[in-house]
Amino acid sequence: METVRRAVIDVGTNSIKLLVADVRGREVTPIHEESKQTRLGKDFYETHRLQPESIAHTAAAVWEFSEIAREKSSQSIRVIATSAARDAMNPTDLTSSIERASGLKTEIISGAREAEWAFQGVATDGELARQPLLLLDVGGGSTEFILGHGQKKSFAHSFPLGTVRLLEKFSHSDPPTKAEFNACRDWLKKFLQHEVRPQLEPALKNVAGEIQLVGTGGTTSILARIDKKLERFDREKIERATLNFETIVAHRKKLWQLPLAERKEIPGLPKNRADVILTGVLIFERVMAEFTFKELRVSTRGLRFAAVMSE
Numbered sequence: 001m002e003t004v005r006r007a008v009i010d011v012g013t014n015s016i017k018l019l020v021a022d023v024r025g026r027e028v029t030p031i032h033e034e035s036k037q038t039r040l041g042k043d044f045y046e047t048h049r050l051q052p053e054s055i056a057h058t059a060a061a062v063w064e065f066s067e068i069a070r071e072k073s074s075q076s077i078r079v080i081a082t083s084a085a086r087d088a089m090n091p092t093d094l095t096s097s098i099e100r101a102s103g104l105k106t107e108i109i110s111g112a113r114e115a116e117w118a119f120q121g122v123a124t125d126g127e128l129a130r131q132p133l134l135l136l137d138v139g140g141g142s143t144e145f146i147l148g149h150g151q152k153k154s155f156a157h158s159f160p161l162g163t164v165r166l167l168e169k170f171s172h173s174d175p176p177t178k179a180e181f182n183a184c185r186d187w188l189k190k191f192l193q194h195e196v197r198p199q200l201e202p203a204l205k206n207v208a209g210e211i212q213l214v215g216t217g218g219t220t221s222i223l224a225r226i227d228k229k230l231e232r233f234d235r236e237k238i239e240r241a242t243l244n245f246e247t248i249v250a251h252r253k254k255l256w257q258l259p260l261a262e263r264k265e266i267p268g269l270p271k272n273r274a275d276v277i278l279t280g281v282l283i284f285e286r287v288m289a290e291f292t293f294k295e296l297r298v299s300t301r302g303l304r305f306a307a308v309m310s311e
Helices: 052-071 081-086 092-103 109-121 165-171 180-205 219-227 235-239 245-257 276-289 302-311
Strands: 004-010 015-024 028-035 076-081 105-109 133-138 145-151 152-159 212-216 242-244 295-298
Touching: 004 052, 004 302, 015 052, 015 302, 028 052, 028 302, 052 092, 076 092, 076 302, 081 092, 081 105, 081 109, 092 105, 109 145, 109 212, 109 302, 133 219, 133 276, 133 302, 145 180, 145 235, 145 302, 152 180, 165 180, 165 276, 180 235, 212 219, 212 276, 212 302, 219 235, 219 242, 219 245, 219 276, 219 295, 242 245, 245 276, 245 295
Parallel strands: 004 076, 076 105, 133 212, 212 295
Antiparallel strands: 004 015, 015 028, 133 145, 145 152, 242 295
């Protein structure tokens, strides 16, 4: 079987991510990975219109990543866009801007496709494919809940819940007050009880054996980096990380008590993620509490791994 080098540029609500990988069947070997925060979802959720400045930053980042992908001898470059782009009233402003900057067309993928690819990507880790798992892919604008075992999924749904979306909905002081934290937590608790539980619970009850909670996306990788004090992205160390519920609660308490300037100095927490980590860690804490998961396993695989395989 031939090995093919491909690139995927993932245009998210919070950041743009590049994966250049050698693909051989279901084997994906990362060659180069990079992320740039452009905050496409900034000031988005009131009007559902992508803002010109965010579009310009995003198109410039896609061009930059496309040049890197070409330098790395990628045989193909695929651009995919997720939550903010599919929810936008003006998605063509984004796609035409990206095409002008880089010559590349953008695929705006559905929530169902995003969930499917997130699961397929995580399942490229043989160890995680061996037992039932609930995959939680927390992004800037949406969160995908996917339940499955091996290659077989029994539940997949994308919910309008994300780190940037929550941050825009619940603006806060610096540091956040107790009342501001309570408002965000209580809304999240109700959302999980009224929106997620009625759909997810019947599927959970049909699974035989213990279900492992696995997180993918920027928030989980960063929580693992904070926990292990990793200044740089280290896939091997991050993928060995398992965070118990008490650890997640401890990180949440510390993060929500600190002002932004002090959060920016935490080892393992990228400075440009020091704001959205608040809502990210809270989403994981509330999901673990709501569905009584004691541990969170971390995966760095997901959407982009499946996107390079599916070409």
